[in-house]
Every structure is written in C-alpha cells, then in structure tokens.
Amino acid sequence: MSEASRHRIFSRLQAATRQDTTPVSQLPELPIKTYSPKEKIERLITLMEAMRTEVHTTAAENWLDTVEDVLKVREAKRLLYAPGTEIGEALEHQWENAAADLPQLIPYKQDIEQLKEMVFNVDAGITSAAGAIAETGALILWPTEQEPRLMSIVPPLHIAVLKADTIHNSLLEVMQKENWPAKMPSNVVLVSGPSKTADIEMTLAFGVHGPKELIVLILED
Amino acid sequence: MTNHHPLDFDKNVSRALNDRQLIKNIKSAMATLVSKRKAIFSDAAETERLRTLGNALKKTALSKLPQLLEQLEEKCTQNGIQVHWAETAAEANQLVLDIMKSHGATLLVKGKSMVSEEMELNAFLQKNGIEALETDLGEFIIQLNNERPAHIIVPAIHKNKDQISKIFHDHIPDAPYTEDVAELTAIARKTLRQKFYQADVGLSGVNFAVAETGTLCLVENEGNGRLCTTVPGVHIALMGLEKVVEKLVDLPPLLRLLIGSATGQLVTTYVNMITSARKQGEKDGPKEVHLIILDNGRSKIYADTRRRETLQCIRCGTCLNHCPVYNRIGGHAYGYIYPGPIGKILNPQIEGLRAAGVLASASSLCNACEEVCPVKIQIPDLIRRIRNESYSKDSTCTIEGHGYKRNLAEVLAWKVWQTINTHPLINAAGLKILNVLGMKIPKIGPLKDWIRYRTTPELAKKSLHELIKQHGVDHE
Numbered sequence: 001m002s003e004a005s006r007h008r009i010f011s012r013l014q015a016a017t018r019q020d021t022t023p024v025s026q027l028p029e030l031p032i033k034t035y036s037p038k039e040k041i042e043r044l045i046t047l048m049e050a051m052r053t054e055v056h057t058t059a060a061e062n063w064l065d066t067v068e069d070v071l072k073v074r075e076a077k078r079l080l081y082a083p084g085t086e087i088g089e090a091l092e093h094q095w096e097n098a099a100a101d102l103p104q105l106i107p108y109k110q111d112i113e114q115l116k117e118m119v120f121n122v123d124a125g126i127t128s129a130a131g132a133i134a135e136t137g138a139l140i141l142w143p144t145e146q147e148p149r150l151m152s153i154v155p156p157l158h159i160a161v162l163k164a165d166t167i168h169n170s171l172l173e174v175m176q177k178e179n180w181p182a183k184m185p186s187n188v189v190l191v192s193g194p195s196k197t198a199d200i201e202m203t204l205a206f207g208v209h210g211p212k213e214l215i216v217l218i219l220e221d
Numbered sequence: 222m223t224n225h226h227p228l229d230f231d232k233n234v235s236r237a238l239n240d241r242q243l244i245k246n247i248k249s250a251m252a253t254l255v256s257k258r259k260a261i262f263s264d265a266a267e268t269e270r271l272r273t274l275g276n277a278l279k280k281t282a283l284s285k286l287p288q289l290l291e292q293l294e295e296k297c298t299q300n301g302i303q304v305h306w307a308e309t310a311a312e313a314n315q316l317v318l319d320i321m322k323s324h325g326a327t328l329l330v331k332g333k334s335m336v337s338e339e340m341e342l343n344a345f346l347q348k349n350g351i352e353a354l355e356t357d358l359g360e361f362i363i364q365l366n367n368e369r370p371a372h373i374i375v376p377a378i379h380k381n382k383d384q385i386s387k388i389f390h391d392h393i394p395d396a397p398y399t400e401d402v403a404e405l406t407a408i409a410r411k412t413l414r415q416k417f418y419q420a421d422v423g424l425s426g427v428n429f430a431v432a433e434t435g436t437l438c439l440v441e442n443e444g445n446g447r448l449c450t451t452v453p454g455v456h457i458a459l460m461g462l463e464k465v466v467e468k469l470v471d472l473p474p475l476l477r478l479l480i481g482s483a484t485g486q487l488v489t490t491y492v493n494m495i496t497s498a499r500k501q502g503e504k505d506g507p508k509e510v511h512l513i514i515l516d517n518g519r520s521k522i523y524a525d526t527r528r529r530e531t532l533q534c535i536r537c538g539t540c541l542n543h544c545p546v547y548n549r550i551g552g553h554a555y556g557y558i559y560p561g562p563i564g565k566i567l568n569p570q571i572e573g574l575r576a577a578g579v580l581a582s583a584s585s586l587c588n589a590c591e592e593v594c595p596v597k598i599q600i601p602d603l604i605r606r607i608r609n610e611s612y613s614k615d616s617t618c619t620i621e622g623h624g625y626k627r628n629l630a631e632v633l634a635w636k637v638w639q640t641i642n643t644h645p646l647i648n649a650a651g652l653k654i655l656n657v658l659g660m661k662i663p664k665i666g667p668l669k670d671w672i673r674y675r676t677t678p679e680l681a682k683k684s685l686h687e688l689i690k691q692h693g694v695d696h697e
Contacts, residue, residue, distance in 0.1 A: 002316065005516070006306035009462065012520040013287040020284065020526050027277050030270060030474060047487065112452075112505035120418055136477075136488035148504040153447045172473040181469045184434045186499065186506055187451070190492035195444035197406060198484075199359035199375060201246075201382050202253045205406040208358055209413065210444020210491070 032173050033135055040134040040167040041218060047137020051193025052206060053214045057164075060219045064094045067126065067159060068102060070215055076103040076123040080155055082147040083107040087128055087161055108148055125155035129216070131166040131174060138192040139216065140174065142185060149187050158211040160191070164220045230579045233554040243379050247371075247551045250378045254542040257485025258593070275478045276597040279533040282466045286523065289432040289465045290514070296435025300497035302510045310340040313515045317342060317424070317457055318349055320511055324455055326351070326421035330413075332439070332446040333357040334426030335373055335536055336459040336515055338558045342424075354420075356413050356445040358406065365392040371552035373559065374483045374538035379551050413445070423449035423507070427460035428535070429475060430512075433468045437512065439493040440480060447491055456507035458495070462514050463523075463532035475535065478595035482537035518571035525619045531566050531603060533596045540590035540600060546583050555580060562590035566603040574611050574622035581607040630666075652684050 035043060045055045058066045071079065082088045088107070095105055106122055108115065130142035139160055143149040152158050168174040171190070175181070180188075195210030206212060237243060262268040282289055294304045307313035313336075321329060329346065331337065331353055343353040343364070355364040359376040363369065366388045370376030377385065382400055389408055390398040396408050425446055429438040437458050439446050450456045466475065472494075480486050499506040522528050541547045541561030552560035557568040557577060565584060568577040581604045590600040607620065612631075614624035641647050660680050662672050683691075 002305045002307070002312075005308040005312055008308055009306055009516045009520055010287055010290075013290070013462075013523055016520070016524040016526075016529075017285070017287055027281065028270060028274050030274060051490070108504065110504065115504075116418070120414075133488075138488050138492070143503075145502045145504065148506070149447075149451045150505045153444055153451065170473065171476070172470060175470055175473070181434050184436055184469070184494065184496040186495070186497045186503060188494040188496075189447065190488060191490065192488050193490050195442070196490055197358045197443050199357070199362070199377055200385055200402050200405060202250050202375070202378075203382070203402045205402050208406050208410055208443045208445075209356065209417075209448055 030172070032170055034169050035134050037164070037167075040169065041164055041220075043134045044132050044137055044167055045218070048139075048193060048214075048216060051137065052196075053193045053216055055216045055218065057218045057220055060163075060221055063161060063217050063219050064090060066217055067091075068094075068098070070159065071103055071124065072101060074123070074157065074213075076157065078106050078122040078124075079103040080106045080108055080119060080122040080125040080151055082127065082151065083109050084146045085128065087126060088146075091126070108151055112148070112150060119150055119154050122155050124157035124159060125151040125211075126159040126161065127152050129160045129162040129166075131168055132162055133169075133171050133174065133190065134167055135170040136192070138171075138190040141189045141191055143187055143189075144185070149189075152189075152191070153210050156207065156211055157213045157215065158191075158194075159215045159217065161217050161219065164218050228556040228577060228579065230554070230556065230583070233556060234550055234583070237550040237554040242381070242384075243551050244549060246379050246381050248548055250375065251542045251548050254375075254485065254539075258482060258539060258542070259485075261481045261485045261487060271474055271478055272595055272597055274474050275535075275595050276533070278466060278471050278475060279535070279596045280530075282471075283463070283523070283529055283532055285467070286462070286465070289467055290462060292432040293430055293435060293465050294514075296432065297512055298435075300435045301500070302435065302437075302498060302512050305511060305513045307513055307515045307517070310515070310517050313340050313459065313513050313517070314342055314345040316511075316513050317459075318346065318351070320455065320457055321346070321351055321422055324421055326455070328416065328420045328422075329353045330416055330420040330423050330445075330449050330453065331355050331357075331360070332423070332425035332441065332449040333360055333376075334424065334459050335370075335558065336426055336461055337424065338370060339461075339517065340459075340515070353424075354413070354416055356416070356449060357441075357443060358409050358445075361409055361413065362388060365389070369553065369558065371560070372538060372541060373536055379553070417445075417448045417452050420453045422455040422457060423451075423453040424457045424459065425450050427458050427464050427512075428479060429472060430460055430465045431467075431469050431472065432465055435496060436469060437493075437495045438472055438476075439495065440476065440489040440491070441493070442484070442486075442490040444491060446493060450493060450495060451506055454507055455509045455511070456495075456498075457511045457513065459513050459515065462516055462519050463534070479535050479537050482539040482593070482595040521621075522570045528570060528603065528606070528619070530598050531563075531570060533598050534563055534567070535596060536563075537595055539593050539595065543589040543593050545585060545587060545589070550583075555583075562600045562604075563598075566598075566600055566607060569607050570620055574607065574620055575625045576622070578607060578611045578622065578625065581611070649684070649686065652680075655680055656682070 056066050129139040131140040194214040196206045197208040305316050346353040355361045362377040371379040386400045389396050427437045498510040499508050544561050547561040559567050565580045586601045610618045610620045610623040611626040
C-alpha cells in the first residue's frame with residue numbers, strides 16, 4: 001500500500017515541479033545578535049526566570065552545596081542521576097561523606113524497561129546541560145548513553161547544571177559553530193522552563209506533564 | 222478530511238452568533254493571543270526581515286519538494302526511522318492501526334497533531350478496539366467532551382473554566398469538582414501520568430522535518446510531546462508532506478516565527494529534535510520510530526503553482542486570532558478541522574468547491590490574515606481565487622468543482638448590469654427611475670439572503686454627472 005501510494009504521490013509532485021519555472025528567490029540573511037559573556041548570563045537568567053525557572057549562579061567548586069540546599073528545602077527523598085558522568089561522580093563523592101538527610105541517589109544504569117517504576121517514582125532528576133541560548137533563553141539538553149532522555153522529563157523536579165562558558169548567542173550560532181548537521185543525536189531538546197499550559201482560559205498553570213520545577217545551576221569559573 | 226455531514230455553513234454561523242458564551246470565550250482569548258504576539262514582535266523592521274526569510278525558506282522548500290522528501294526519507298531510513306507514505310487519510314489510519322497491531326498494543330498516547338484530527342484517527346482506532354488518548358490538556362478536555370478542536374493551537378478555547386470544571390467532574394472518575402485552574406491541571410497530570418506509564422505506543426505531529434539530517438522537530442509547552450515520543454517503546458510521527466524544510470539551520474528563524482505567531486513566546490518550553498530511534502547502548506527512547514507522510518489532497522494543491530502557496534502554512538493559527546469572522550463565530554462553525562482564514566483556502570482546495578467553497582464567502586477581505594502571516598501567504602488573494610473559480614467554467618480553473626455556483630439568473634443579471642453601465646443613456650435613465658422609485662431591493666430568491674445582513678445603499682438626490690453639469694468641476 002505504502003509503496004504504491006509513494007509512487008503516485010511522487011509522480012504528481014514531480015509532474016508539478018517539471019512545469020514550474022518560477023525562480024527561487026535569494027535567501028536573506030539574518031544578523032546574529034551578539035552579547036558579551038556577562039550579557040549572555042544576564043539575559044539567560046532574565047528570560048528563564050520569566051518562565052518561572054529557578055536560577056542559581058555558583059562558583060564551579062561550590063555547585064554541590066547548592067544542589068544539597070535545593071534538595072533539602074524540598075525534602076526530596078530520591079534523586080535520579082547519571083553514574084559515570086562528571087556530575088554523577090561528583091555527586092557520589094559528595095554523598096559518601098554527607099549527612100543522613102540527603103536524598104537517596106538512584107543511578108540510571110539500566111535500560112528503562114528494567115527501571116521504569118523507579119524512574120517514575122523519584123522526586124528529582126539531575127542532568128548536565130550541553131549549553132544554552134541567550135537570545136531566546138533556553139537550555140540545550142543533549143542526552144547521551146550515560147545520561148538518558150527521561151531523566152529530565154519524568155521527575156517532578158529537574159536540576160540542570162550549566163557551565164557559564166557554554167552559553168551561546170543564538171540557536172543558529174551554536175548549530176553552525178558546533179556543526180550540528182553532522183552530529184545530531186537521537187534526541188536534542190531545548191528547555192526554557194518548567195512544564196506549563198495555558199489551555200484553560202489562557203491562564204498559565206505549571207507542571208502539567210513534565211517537571212513542575214526547573215532549577216538551573218550556572219557554574220562560573 | 223472526511224466530513225460525514227454536508228456543511229450547512231449558514232446554519233452553523235447563525236448558531237454560533239447566538240451563543241453568547243461561546244463568543245465571549247473566543248473573543249477574550251483571541252485578544253490575549255493578539256496582544257502577546259504583538260509584544261513579542263515589537264520590532265517591526267526585524268519582524269519584517271524574519272517574515273521575508275520565513276517566506277523564502279518555505280517557498281524554496283516547496284520548489285524542490287520531491288527532492289527534499291526523497292532526501293528526508295533516505296536520511297530517516299539511515300537513522301533507523303521507518304518511513305511510510307499515505308495518499309489518503311484512510312491509508313494513514315490503516316498504517317497506524319497496523320503498527321499498533323504488530324505490537325499487540327491497545328493504548329495509544331497522543332501528543333497534539335492536527336494531521337491526526339484531519340484523519341479522524343481517534344474514531345477510527347476506537348472502532349478497531351484501540352484507545353487513542355489525547356494528552357495535550359486542551360485536546361484532552363475536548364476529547365472528554367467528545368468535541369473537535371475549535372482552534373488549531375488552543376483546541377478548547379471555546380470553553381471557559383466553569384464549563385471545563387464540569388466536564389472534568391462528569392467524565393473523570395473520582396475527580397473532585399473544582400474551578401481552580403491549577404487544580405484542574407493537577408487532575409489532568411495525575412490521570413494522564415498513569416497512561417504514559419502504560420502505553421506501548423506514542424504518537425505525535427511534526428512541526429518541521431529537516432531533509433538534511435532527517436530530524437523531526439516538535440514544539441510544545443506541556444512536556445506531553447516529550448513523554449509521548451520518549452516513554453513508549455514505539456513512536457509514530459504524523460506529518461503532511463508540506464512540512465519538510467531543507468536544512469537544519471532553517472529551523473531557528475522558522476521556530477521564532479511559528480512560536481511567536483502561535484503563542485507570543487520567544488521559545489516554547491520544549492523544542493524537540495528527534496533524529497533516530499533508540500541506538501545501541503542508549504537506555505531509553507522508543508526502539509521503533511515510524512514517520513507517516515500524508516498527502517490527502519496536498520499534491521493536488523501543489524500542482525497549481527499559484528495555489529501552491531497554501532502549502533507554505535506552518536499552522537501557527539495567528540490568522541484565526543486576527544480574523545474578524547473567526548472572532549465572531551469560533552472554530553466549529555467552519556465545519557472542518559482547519560478553521561479561520563487558512564481553512565477558507567485550504568478546505569475548498571482539498572475537499573472541492575462544492576463541499577467547502579462556501580467558506581471563502583466568510584471573509585471581508587480585510588487583509589489582517591495576510592499582514593500577520595509569518596510566511597506571508599497571500600490569503601485574501603487565494604480567497605478571491607476560490608470565489609472566482611466558484612463561478613467560472615473557464616479552462617484555466619484548476620480547483621475541483623469550479624463553476625459550481627454559476628447559474629443562468631446571475632449570469633443574466635450581470636449581463637444587464639454590464640449593459641446599463643456601459644451605455645450612458647441607459648445608465649442615466651436607470652438612475653432617474655431609481656431616484657423616483659427609491660432603492661428597493663425585492664425580498665425574493667437570492668436577494669432576500671443578500672440583504673439580510675446589509676443595509677440598502679442610499680441614492681444621492683443628484684448624480685455626479687448632474688452635479689458636474691450644474692456646478693462644473695472645481696479645480697481648486
């Protein structure tokens with residue numbers, strides 16, 4: 001069925017393009033907006049806070065303390081993390097010597113089929129952000145084998161760790177600079193805040209399906 | 222788009238105009254959407270540059286549509302995404318059902334997809350024993366109430382909070398009655414979480430499909446799109462064949478235009494870019510991804526190089542928000558899944574003029590739709606084209622059913638009109654007669670309908686000719 005349909009669809013489209021002689025217009029180029037490193041951080045914070053994201057800037061060596069604080073305040077019991085990553089190893093190390101009131105670390109170390117119930121019952125997930133976009137205010141999440149996709153969407157609280165020097169001016173800039181077309185992973189997602197909806201009378205409500213809260217830690221050198 | 226009942230547009234319009242609650246709900250929401258859009262596109266020069274670029278990107282993509290679709294298919298296949306082609310909605314429905322059956326699946330969780338609405342997929346699956354559950358909050362609400370979307374971006378916008386409270390209480394087991402939006406949202410979250418957990422298959426639409434990389438781009442605010450495309454073991458993506466763009470770098474401007482026009486945001490909460498199924502070593506994500514590419518009349522539109530512009534549409538819905546007609550009758554009155562200005566040009570071209578041509582009459586040609594369209598579709602011009610073809614038997618006409626409105630009485634009436642207005646003596650005599658008798662349009666036949674909503678023009682006591690004769694021409 002699909003093959004015959006494909007053939008008929010393409011015949012019609014190709015017949016139409018053969019008749020078409022309209023010249024294709026030259027694409028106008030959009031200027032890329034540029035911000036200073038300080039402006040990038042400020043703009044990202046302003047825009048993401050406007051989307052009700054909680055943003056903390058912290059010195060690179062102190063970020064674990066901030067993580068502890070935000071988890072304690074929320075009385076989180078279980079934290080989903082990615083073992084084998086830079087963040088994962090730092091967490092494991094910190095938790096070894098930690099007080100008892102910290103949440104239990106839940107490693108995402110098997111396929112979801114084995115871990116599904118656990119993943120759906122944690123209080124928080126912590127991941128890295130591969131970068132961010134100043135122009136529109138969004139994180140770039142680039143899931144990997146070690147840091148799978150569901151960590152940042154299923155738990156009610158998502159903590160994202162971002163290095164300040166990975167904030168780009170715009171999406172176009174990062175796509176070109178890092179040559180995304182040559183290396184698109186299974187899934188990339190831009191995230192600008194916690195899950196939200198305005199489907200009832202245009203009234204904003206948060207946490208409809210994805211995380212109810214998004215916390216971003218910006219690590220400065 | 223199978224429309225089971227013939228469209229009685231007049232009746233629909235009358236019903237909508239008399240539904241005060243509906244009009245109030247629609248108007249208030251549209252005003253919000255219009256002002257949010259205005260705020261995000263505050264720099265007129267920049268917006269114009271963006272729209273010019275958006276127009277050029279979509280035009281370019283359409284100019285090489287067959288090549289781009291082939292490239293998309295090739296890239297997706299390389300990335301492990303299975304590509305299927307459907308000529309009609311019925312074929313696309315069958316493809317979804319076959320995929321469901323091959324997994325013995327009985328529950329489908331759906332992200333918002335207008336193409337699935339166009340296919341009437343939910344009803345089809347239900348008939349075949351499969352539960353298709355909408356997870357976008359707006360779609361969930363109208364599914365509970367067994368309705369169709371009233372708007373392509375905010376489907377439940379015709380309902381207010383109190384009506385939704387009642388729908389939830391009546392249809393969700395154990396849901397307490399509440400009029401609090403946050404509580405209503407929490408009820409939806411709890412109800413649907415369980416379904417995300419259970420479902421074997423998830424379905425989504427596609428906002429842009431990138432030929433260069435085989436990437437499916439999907440924008441959303443709720444996160445249900447991410448859940449539908451990541452939690453279940455199988456993901457089915459549905460797209461109309463016009464959704465393909467050439468390059469990954471085409472996305473940033475198109476996303477700005479789509480999101481700004483649709484919801485007045487700089488960026489949605491989530492922008493998903495899906496390029497492959499779960500790879501070896503990855504711990505989650507669907508093991509199978511299917512892309513169903515639907516024609517359903519689009520290639521017919523494509524065949525006409527002027528009408529092809531219709532396929533530039535990125536389904537942002539802003540033409541609905543700015544349309545004085547949509548603002549007064551809402552989405553359901555149009556009788557088709559795509560309402561408002563875009564529906565007025567899309568439906569008649571897909572369904573034929575006899576079925577849907579009447580929609581093109583619901584326009585004052587005020588041009589608002591064209592002025593806000595992020596990809597600069599000349600909607601009013603295409604509305605005029607549809608109107609003209611409705612009356613023309615000319616061989617240059619290409620829309621199915623053209624000339625269907627042509628009738629002898631009207632042809633004769635225009636002939637008489639033409640004779641009067643091209644013969645000065647007859648014209649002058651006619652005006653004299655009208656001046657004496659007054660302008661009375663008989664309330665018979667088609668004239669009765671014509672004057673129902675129009676005031677009769679008043680004739681000046683003296684014609685321009687007479688005035689010039691008496692006073693001469695004042696040359697300042």
